[in-house]
Amino acid sequence: MADNLQEQLYQNIRSGLLAGRFQPGERLKIRDLASEWGTSPMPVRAALQRLVAEGALEGEQQRSVRVPSMTRERYENIFQVRLALEGLAVELATPRLSRDDLALLRDCVQRMDVAIETRQVQGYLSANSQFHLHLYGACGNPVLMRSIESLWLQIGPFFNRLFTGADLSLRLNDFHEDAFAAIEAGDAKGARQAMEQDLLYFARFLLNLLALEQGEV
Amino acid sequence: MADNLQEQLYQNIRSGLLAGRFQPGERLKIRDLASEWGTSPMPVRAALQRLVAEGALEGEQQRSVRVPSMTRERYENIFQVRLALEGLAVELATPRLSRDDLALLRDCVQRMDVAIETRQVQGYLSANSQFHLHLYGACGNPVLMRSIESLWLQIGPFFNRLFTGADLSLRLNDFHEDAFAAIEAGDAKGARQAMEQDLLYFARFLLNLLALEQGEV
DNA sequence: CATGATATTTTGTGATCACAAAATAGTAAA
DNA sequence: TTTACTATTTTGTGATCACAAAATATCATG
Incomplete structure (x- = not known):
């Protein structure tokens, strides 16, 4: 769709989230996703940070990004x-x-x-x-x-x-x-x-x- | 405050924005801010992308990040x-x-x-x-x-x-x-x-x- | 002087590497 | 078996580099 990679990855992870493909509390690891999509860690990092900023994922300080749990x-x-x-x-x-x-x-x-x-x-x-x-x-x-x-x-x-x-x-x-x-x-x-x-x-x-x-x- | 650099830069740029230190339509360039704060472009990039995700800045496709103008x-x-x-x-x-x-x-x-x-x-x-x-x-x-x-x-x-x-x-x-x-x-x-x-x-x-x-x- | 094509510089993106902190595994002692 | 300590691996962060696209400057042409 878009010509930059982090936008594509953002859309992919986002739709994965909306489809319930990740478990609450699950950690999304940069390198794992990068190798899954065949890219370097860099655009994955950007996509995850964007999702954190939007409130779709939660990111503790200097720690892994997690799928928030619903209470x-x-x-x-x-x-x-x-x-x-x-x-x-x-x-x-x-x-x-x-x-x-x-x-x-x-x-x-x-x-x-x-x-x-x-x-x-x-x-x-x-x-x-x-x-x-x-x-x-x-x-x-x-x-x-x-x-x-x-x-x-x-x-x-x-x-x-x-x-x-x-x-x-x-x-x-x-x-x-x-x-x-x-x-x-x-x-x-x-x-x-x-x-x-x-x-x-x-x-x-x-x-x-x-x-x-x-x-x- | 926080121990990671991009958080500090985020806070700095954010308070700069809140103080009206940037003009509407002004382009915020990664390398300029990086040299201003004495860091590499990397954490600046992350901070700017976060501000875009939060709606505080507007970022066109594959282009510079801008301070939005108020109509x-x-x-x-x-x-x-x-x-x-x-x-x-x-x-x-x-x-x-x-x-x-x-x-x-x-x-x-x-x-x-x-x-x-x-x-x-x-x-x-x-x-x-x-x-x-x-x-x-x-x-x-x-x-x-x-x-x-x-x-x-x-x-x-x-x-x-x-x-x-x-x-x-x-x-x-x-x-x-x-x-x-x-x-x-x-x-x-x-x-x-x-x-x-x-x-x-x-x-x-x-x-x-x-x-x-x-x-x- | 105005205008459009071309060359140069600037700028954001993505890859690779180094490093420190966190997570995990392993081990020994109670 | 449980617990506390240590060693290893994993993982996010930040720096540096390469590259393509965009912005700007330069220059030729009307």
């Missing part, structure tokens, strides 16, 4: 900020959506319905993230968008990992439908409220999965 | 996010403040009063940032705090530069006093509202300075 407390902290930022983004985006945007969002909602019925976790998560991020992307505020993406990068890994093998609740799409209806009607406040309900329901669902996992381990 | 639009984007995040932080922090915290905040308000009367811009800005950041720091949510600090790093440089030589409005402390009264009374919602008024007034004040500058240049 209930940390999840609630992130959730609190998400509620504020994503609520704002929905409100701003609603009056700015084009006909094409609406069509895409409608398609996402339908795909989530199908995915829930056929129990395709990956399909659900994919459509879910597209629904949210495409909607927020229309808010017209790059600073806001950047902050939201930083938060998604911090929780994304746990979405994918925790959801894998879990039963999808049948209600996981209800609030998306409410939100879409409000969006289509141009009701920004209503869309925000519906989306906040969605985030809340989703957060509770995920906290249950988190409690299950930590109970098992 | 009205960008300032309004940042302000919109600040309003959401700092409002939330005040609300969360209010019931968590200790007696010592309150004493410190009261002191900040007094120092701002004195600074406005004696027209000491630096004194005002210093007390102002301490008031806000210490208050937010008590919110108990590190994720929120981190996001707020990222935004301050993006506007801080322009505070200091634009304010220098400007006349301080006599009303620049009114809302701090309102906010402090609400905080002291434990009225979280009221504190949030007062702080939002402060941010709004401050933003307008700064947008005037920005318009003045861009009109002159």
Whole structure:
């Protein structure tokens, strides 16, 4: 994609994180990744440091870079900020959506319905993230968008990992439908409220999965 | 402070940015900074890349790193996010403040009063940032705090530069006093509202300075 | 004098090496 | 078997070098 190596490595490691390919607490070692991708340690170092700066990885002083572990407390902290930022983004985006945007969002909602019925976790998560991020992307505020993406990068890994093998609740799409209806009607406040309900329901669902996992381990 | 070089350089460049020591659009060159601090280019490179990742500097593809310029639009984007995040932080922090915290905040308000009367811009800005950041720091949510600090790093440089030589409005402390009264009374919602008024007034004040500058240049 | 092509310099990126601190393995004593 | 100490390996950091692309300077041409 980009012509410099550290950008490519950044994208690779980032998508690896979002896909849940690394375990919480796992150490990402510069030389290992470098030999895996066939490069020198230098661009790997830069990519990891960037991910640390963005909050996607945690780096202790003069120590290895680690995949952060998700606790209930940390999840609630992130959730609190998400509620504020994503609520704002929905409100701003609603009056700015084009006909094409609406069509895409409608398609996402339908795909989530199908995915829930056929129990395709990956399909659900994919459509879910597209629904949210495409909607927020229309808010017209790059600073806001950047902050939201930083938060998604911090929780994304746990979405994918925790959801894998879990039963999808049948209600996981209800609030998306409410939100879409409000969006289509141009009701920004209503869309925000519906989306906040969605985030809340989703957060509770995920906290249950988190409690299950930590109970098992 | 820290034992690794890139951390020191990061702190140095960062405080240089916050002090308004660099001009908007100015290119920060690795080798120049390296020779200025007497190090190799390597830790400078890391420090600059970190600042880019945090949004404090902008880095085009395979090009020099630049100090971003502030436009009205960008300032309004940042302000919109600040309003959401700092409002939330005040609300969360209010019931968590200790007696010592309150004493410190009261002191900040007094120092701002004195600074406005004696027209000491630096004194005002210093007390102002301490008031806000210490208050937010008590919110108990590190994720929120981190996001707020990222935004301050993006506007801080322009505070200091634009304010220098400007006349301080006599009303620049009114809302701090309102906010402090609400905080002291434990009225979280009221504190949030007062702080939002402060941010709004401050933003307008700064947008005037920005318009003045861009009109002159 | 203005303008576009060319040569020179500057600058960021990536590789390799040296080094110190941290992590790990190994060993001996209780 | 457990614990404390030591030796070895691993790992991140910082320096130096090579290189290509970008920025700048130089010069010829209209």
